[in-house]
Amino acid sequence: MLDRSQLTEMYYRMKLIRRFEEEAEEQYKRGNLPGFIHFYIGQEASAVGICSALRKDDYITSTHRGHGHLIAKGGRVDLLMAELAGRVTGYCRGKGGTMHAADVSLGILGANGIVGGGHGIATGAGLAAKKRGSGQVAVCFFGDGAANEGSLAEAMNMASIWKIPVIYVCEVNGFGEYSRTEEVSAPAPFTARGEAFAIPSTEVDGNDVQAVYKVASEAVRRARAGEGPSFIQSNTYRLRGHHVGDVGELRKYRKNSEIEERWKGEPIGRFRQNLIEQYGWNDAEVDAIDQRVEDEIAAAVKFALESPLPDAKEAWDHVYA
C-alpha cells in the first residue's frame, strides 16, 4: 500500500501531464507553438508509475512523445512550455523544442527525435553508473514502434552480458504513427524480445499507475542490487493522434468511435476511483489537486507567452562545448 504523500504525488503528476498536453494543444491551435507536438494523453500512468520508483539522480531517456516522461521525472512545466514556444527561457533556450527537451539536472537525458534514439544512450548511462558504483539506474522509455529499430537488440544484448542497471520500458500504445501495432510487429508479446536476451521481462497494465509502480520498483531493486537489466511491457493506449495535426479519421487508420470507447479506460479517472474506493479519499481532496494543477499550468502558459524570444545570434551558440 502506498502512503498519502506518494498517492498525492502520483495523482498530481498524472494530472499535470494531462493538463499540460491539453493546454499545449490549445496553444498550438492559437499559433503560439512552432512545429508539431506529439501528445502523451492517455499514457500518464505509465510514465508516472515508472518514475515514482526512481531517485532524482536516476537517468531516463525519452521519445518524441516525451512531455509525459519529463514531467513524471519531476520536470518543470513552465520551462517546458517556454521551450515548446521557442523562448530563450525554455529548457533548451528555444534550441531543442518538444522533441529534444531535457533536464540533465534531473537525469532526463532528453526527448529524442530519432525513434529508438534512446536505446544506446540509456544503456550507456547505465554502464557509466555501474562503472562508478553509484547505484544509479537508467530507464529507457520507448514505444512499440521503436521496438522494431535494431538498436534495441544491440542495446539489450550488451545490457544482458554486462548486467547493466538499465530498465527497458516498452510502452505499447496501439500505434506507431499511423500503423497499428499488430500490422507492423511480429505476433509475439514484446516481453519475448527481452527474454530473447535473457532479460527478466514483465507485462503490466500501463493504465494502472499502482501496478506499474509495483513492477518498476522490483526492476529498480534488481538493477541497484547489481542483478542487471529488466524489460517492462507497459500496455496503454494513445488517445490522441500521432501528432497534433493527426485528427479525426484523416489518415484512415482508426475510427473516432474507437477513441470514444477507449476513453472509458483512461488512467486518471481510474486512479481517482482507486483513491476513493481503495484509500478512502473523497472527491474534494482529489479536486484540490486538480485545482493546484490548474493554477500551475496557467502560470506556465503565462510565463511562456511573456518570455522573450532568443537573440538570432544564439543560433551559433552551443555547436561546440
Add this chain to the structure above:
Amino acid sequence: MSTSREITYAEAVRDGLGEILASDASTFLIGEDIGRAGGVFNLFTGLQEEFGPDRVMDSPISEAGIAGLGVGAAMAGMRPIVDIMFGDFITLAMDQIVNQAAKMYYMTGGQVSVPLLIHTTLGAGRSSAAQHSQSLHAWLCHIPGVKVVLPSTPYDAKGLLKTAVKDANPVIFYDDKMMYGMKGAVPNDDYSIPFGVADIKRAGTDVTVVATSSMVQVALKAADTLAKEGISVEVVDPRTLKPLDLDTIIASVKKTSRAVVIDEGYFSYGVTGEIASQISDLAFDYLDAPVKRIGAEDVPVPLAPVLEFSTIPDEKRLVETVKGLFGRRY
C-alpha cells in the same frame, strides 16, 4: 639520455592510450577484439592486461550499439573511447554520431556535452577490397558539432590523441591503417598538439600541396622528386580537418601562388573539394593556376593489387599534377 625515441605509429597510439587510461579514471576503451586479442592491427596489445577488462572492453559486433553506449556514457560523465575497427563500418554508427552525439549540446541549449572519442581507421592498399578500404572522413567533416582528426606521423598521432580525449565534444580520430609500421621520433615527456593548427611538413616556394594522413608521405616523396627538377614544394598537413587551420593554408598559397589538395577520400564531393574551393575564394588574387585536386578514383576499391593501386592517389599522379601547374615549362 635522449629526450625522445623512435617508435612506430602504432606504438605511439598505444602508449598514448596507456597514459590516458592511467591518468584519467573516467576513460575507458571499448571495441571489437581490442581487449584480449589486442586489436586486429595489434594497436591495443597489452592494454587489457595492464588495465583490466573493465577499462578495456571487448564488445559484441555492434557498431551502432557501442557508439550509442558511448554517447550515453559520455552524457553521464565518462570519457569513452570507442574503436570502430574499419572506418567503412562507421556507416552502422552514423545515427549515433550525426543525430545524437553531434547535436546533443546544441539541442539541450548547452546542458550537456558529449565527450566521446571515436577511434577508427581509413586507407586502402591491403587488398581488403571495397568494404574495408574506404576513407569516409568527409562525411563526418560535413556535420556541425564533431571534430575530425587525421594524424600523419607517430609524433602527431600521440599529441593529437592527448588533445582528443580531453575535448568536450565528439571527436573522430582516423589512423591510416597503412601507417601503423611507420617510425618516427616521439618525445618521452608528456605533450599534446592543439586542434586547428596545421603543420608545414616541408617548406617550399613554388607550390603548396595540402595533404592529409598517409598522403603527407606521398607528398613528401613527390617533393623530393620534384626538387630534382627545380620545383620547390611546400607540404602543408592540416592534422585536423575540423577545426581546419585555413590561415596556414592560405598564407602558404599566397606565398607560392599554386596549390594541389590531395586526400584519400573519393575524389568527388570530398575533403579536397572543400579545401580547394576555400583556397580559390580566399587566395584568388594570388593564384597563377587553378587549384587542383587528387583523390581516390570514384570507383569502389577493387581487390587485385594492380587494380587497387590504380585507384589510390600516388606519387606519380601528384608529380604529374604539380608539373601541369607550370604550363609548358615541364
